[in-house]
Amino acid sequence: MVDKQRKPTRKVKQSISVKPTLEFDLWRFYFMWFVVLACFIGLVGRAFYVQVINKDFLQNKANANILRTEKLKAMRGVIYDRNGVPLAISTPIMKVVIDPRDYFETKETFEEVSAALKKQPNSSKLKYQLPKKNLNLDELADAVGIDRAELKKNLNDRPRSRYLVLKKEVPPAQAELISSRNFAGVYAEKTYKRYYPQPQANAQIIGMTNSEGTGIEGLEMQLNERLSGIDGAQTIVRDKHGNRLKSPEVIKQVTPGEDIHLSIDSRLQYILYRELTAVGVTNNARSASAIAVDVKTGEILALGSWPSYNPNDKDGLNNKDAMRNRGAVDMFEPGSTMKPFTVAAALESGKYTPNTVIVTSPGTMRIGNHTIRDTHNYGSLTVTGVIIKSSNVGSAKIALSMPYSTLPTFFKRLGFGQRSAVKFPGESGGLILPPSKWNVSEVGTMAYGYGLNATILQLAQGYAVLANHGVKHDLSLYKLNQQPKGEQIISAKIADDVLMMLEQVTMPGGTAKQAVIPGYRVGGKTGTAHKLRPDHRGYSQTEYRALFAGVAPISDPRLAIIVVVENPRGQYYGGLVAAPVFAKIMQESLRLLDVPLDKPLDTATAAK
Numbered sequence: 001m002v003d004k005q006r007k008p009t010r011k012v013k014q015s016i017s018v019k020p021t022l023e024f025d026l027w028r029f030y031f032m033w034f035v036v037l038a039c040f041i042g043l044v045g046r047a048f049y050v051q052v053i054n055k056d057f058l059q060n061k062a063n064a065n066i067l068r069t070e071k072l073k074a075m076r077g078v079i080y081d082r083n084g085v086p087l088a089i090s091t092p093i094m095k096v097v098i099d100p101r102d103y104f105e106t107k108e109t110f111e112e113v114s115a116a117l118k119k120q121p122n123s124s125k126l127k128y129q130l131p132k133k134n135l136n137l138d139e140l141a142d143a144v145g146i147d148r149a150e151l152k153k154n155l156n157d158r159p160r161s162r163y164l165v166l167k168k169e170v171p172p173a174q175a176e177l178i179s180s181r182n183f184a185g186v187y188a189e190k191t192y193k194r195y196y197p198q199p200q201a202n203a204q205i206i207g208m209t210n211s212e213g214t215g216i217e218g219l220e221m222q223l224n225e226r227l228s229g230i231d232g233a234q235t236i237v238r239d240k241h242g243n244r245l246k247s248p249e250v251i252k253q254v255t256p257g258e259d260i261h262l263s264i265d266s267r268l269q270y271i272l273y274r275e276l277t278a279v280g281v282t283n284n285a286r287s288a289s290a291i292a293v294d295v296k297t298g299e300i301l302a303l304g305s306w307p308s309y310n311p312n313d314k315d316g317l318n319n320k321d322a323m324r325n326r327g328a329v330d331m332f333e334p335g336s337t338m339k340p341f342t343v344a345a346a347l348e349s350g351k352y353t354p355n356t357v358i359v360t361s362p363g364t365m366r367i368g369n370h371t372i373r374d375t376h377n378y379g380s381l382t383v384t385g386v387i388i389k390s391s392n393v394g395s396a397k398i399a400l401s402m403p404y405s406t407l408p409t410f411f412k413r414l415g416f417g418q419r420s421a422v423k424f425p426g427e428s429g430g431l432i433l434p435p436s437k438w439n440v441s442e443v444g445t446m447a448y449g450y451g452l453n454a455t456i457l458q459l460a461q462g463y464a465v466l467a468n469h470g471v472k473h474d475l476s477l478y479k480l481n482q483q484p485k486g487e488q489i490i491s492a493k494i495a496d497d498v499l500m501m502l503e504q505v506t507m508p509g510g511t512a513k514q515a516v517i518p519g520y521r522v523g524g525k526t527g528t529a530h531k532l533r534p535d536h537r538g539y540s541q542t543e544y545r546a547l548f549a550g551v552a553p554i555s556d557p558r559l560a561i562i563v564v565v566e567n568p569r570g571q572y573y574g575g576l577v578a579a580p581v582f583a584k585i586m587q588e589s590l591r592l593l594d595v596p597l598d599k600p601l602d603t604a605t606a607a608k
Helices: 022-053 055-066 100-119 124-129 137-144 148-157 172-180 199-206 218-222 224-228 266-282 335-349 383-389 392-400 406-414 440-446 456-467 492-505 574-592 603-607
Strands: 067-072 086-098 164-170 186-195 215-217 232-237 249-252 287-294 300-306 357-359 364-367 370-373 380-382 523-532 539-552 559-566
Touching: 067 186, 067 249, 086 172, 086 199, 100 148, 137 148, 137 164, 137 172, 148 164, 164 172, 164 186, 172 186, 199 218, 199 266, 199 300, 215 218, 215 224, 218 224, 266 287, 266 300, 266 559, 266 574, 287 456, 287 574, 300 574, 335 383, 335 392, 335 406, 335 456, 335 492, 335 523, 335 539, 335 574, 357 383, 357 392, 364 392, 364 440, 370 392, 370 440, 380 383, 383 392, 383 492, 392 440, 406 440, 406 456, 456 492, 456 539, 456 559, 492 523, 492 539, 523 574, 539 574, 559 574
Parallel strands: none
Antiparallel strands: 067 232, 086 164, 086 186, 232 249, 287 300, 287 559, 357 380, 364 370, 523 539, 539 559
């Protein structure tokens, strides 16, 4: 029986989810790909920014921490004499340098790790990070040999600097010892120190370099670019503690400096300097200078002055006057050493021969407001006699008998009044007055070596022309590997005639008997010139310049030598002071050059 009061069962409505549509799935798909693509583009953009746009900045930041570029110093070229003897060489030396920034960063790391170790004493990781560098500045100062307080001050003044020189010219053994003590930020750079094996004799020609190896005097300065070479560079990778991670990588090769071969013969140079020192000291002179030239080539075999200096001693460079190359820099009135050129001009004019007679009586001559005087009244002299007796009056009369332009023009042709081909630093050009000043007074005094200024180089050039049969070769301080082509500027006959006159100056009756050399025929001319007063108001009666210019051997001249002694005390005549110096230098030079004798050797005279 059915229970009619039973409530009917309630039907539960079934939950049904909406079936996704195709459009909804595509939208979700595109959104996911958009997110992925955006992330990809962001990563690519970031990578592009880091690796391309900001590459240099980030690379420099990294390099600043681990990469150091060091300069590789080029070795300076050697200066040799003509025989291959070194006159200037470079020896390896070290420079001790510190990187202040590296030092302070290492110190900061040490302090931070040390503080952390106090909190975690047993932390092996922290112990590994502790820099194993010596941070004691007092020990560093003592090892290098500098003041402790000065070192600390320099570091504190430049804490962000990457380069601070502690000491230059440190011996390699000492530099190695400093490096072995593992000071933070300290390393040694290889450089070179210039050394001069024959210092005083060559100093005024060779010159010197400064502590950085740059030429500051003489040929070292003039040839600095050729001698210096080109420095190289290498990179060194280090960790943050300064430890080298790999071997250095050379990024620029070193180009060594060029070697230079001079015309100088160091043997002759030594002899020349020795004799100049002797005459300077003996006569209490202000200075003494000389030059020796190979007349066949124009090569300068020796050139020097006393007093000189030692370029190896940088602390002894107080006498700047001694550092001048007087042979090139100083110009002066050459006095009677110019008379042979006056005679050569006269012979070239056609108005004179060696035997033409000149009346010099009464031994004086008035031109304008100036009186020309001879030491004696020589009466009538031939042109040759004017040279032998060194007559000022005879020379002036010869010069004034020709057009005023003749003499100064002839002197210029020989090279006076202009710098020589040597072009030495600071070289003087001498002085010949301009044509507007060529009057009777100027030409008359110019004839015997006053009223013009010359250098030792110019005098040597002129006498080399006379000795080389009138052929001029430009002077050279560099060794020539082949015979140079000369220029015939005076006829060979005129040059030879003047040379014969110069030989008679050294014979009995001449003014230069002390210039005679056993076994060789010698020719030359003395000069004794009054010096201008310091106020340029006339000439001093107490200060002189003693000169001698000569050549040998006369039969086949090889050398021309000029000697100038400034302010000798006591004896001051060129024949007594300068001629003996010429004889000593010439005799030993001819012997060393194996020049054959050209006259019988007087054994008794030679022994004496």
